Amino acid sequence: MRFVRCDIESDALDELHAGYDLITLRLSLAFVRDRTRVLNRLRERLRPGGALVVITPVADSVPDDRREIALDEVEIALLTAGWRTVERRDAQGLAVLVLRTPVSWPVAYGNKGRPSPHALSGAGVVVTDAGGRVLLGHSVRGGWELPGGKNDADESFTEAAVRELAEETGLRAELGDARLLAILMDSTHGIPRLTAAVRGTAFTGEPVVREPHLIRRWEWHEINDLPALASGLFTPSAQVLDTVWPGLLPDLPPVHRHPVA
Structure with a gap:
């Protein structure tokens, strides 16, 4: 076993080899600012069949003054997009998300709805x-x-x-x-x-x-x-x-x- 200490948001991830069977983020993803980018870099390091597991408090289960430690359903849907297999378990206010087989599609384009006349x-x-x-x-x-x-x-x-x-x-x-x-x-x-x-x-x-x-x-x-x-x-x-x-x-x-x- 090898212990590597690094900041996954700001440090280079060269020391993290490709081919992990399991990557777990426990009670931490809510504190990551650039979640999409970080998860993209981690999922690149999974071997076929490997799993990325996110354990996070759910916003509905925490007081309003602790909202920053949890993810809501919109945020959970965003982080699970791009995975072929998504399993979810709920455990006493925590969501346990098991993500397997990352997939990529061409980016889609859309509008935000009919705008009001402006100029x-x-x-x-x-x-x-x-x-x-x-x-x-x-x-x-x-x-x-x-x-x-x-x-x-x-x-x-x-x-x-x-x-x-x-x-x-x-x-x-x-x-x-x-x-x-x-x-x-x-x-x-x-x-x-x-x-x-x-x-x-x-x-x-x-x-x-x-x-x-x-x-x-x-x-x-x-x-x-x-x-x-x-x-x-x-x-x-x-x-x-x-x-x-x-x-x-x-x-x-x-x-x-x-x-x-």
Whole structure:
């Protein structure tokens, strides 16, 4: 028999050979912080047919002020996941778990349930003509704005930019011609707002008003005219323009800009 003393959470386990018939954790697993990782390293050291035995107080059987020494049913289900054979015995407030034949499956993915609406997200796309002029639409609400809009479910920001460009202006661009420059974060009416700054590098067609209930007209604008547009700029469009031409627009409302490499 050989006695090895080590901390199974922080020490290297090189001294623990592979091929144990029995590994027992008695009244100790509740005090282990990274239980999944520790049990993974121990189960790797079981020989075929070997057993890992966990003896633990059950949360329902201890006073509330001693909850930290016990595991509840959710925690027990978590530690027994990944074993082909699980035997459980109950003994005076203790659960005795005998785990045999560890198995592995590809990790599964899931959601936490339907989330409550939290933020607005969309894309603004900058396209320029052969003369370097940028396309802006005059909104029915007043002011100028870039082509763009909210992204649909399961749609990337560049996909949204290409789709919105076609729906609003009739200009056609390939997905490979849309380059994500940055993600911009600000808020409107107390709601977080994410705007993707997208640069369209190529397109075909001529701009036409496709959604007259939103945009009255599309015009190509000289870049140097933007700081003095009489009708003003939609704030997210201004922030996207400032991403493409940094420092062009003075006194912009604050925004968190996260450039994309």
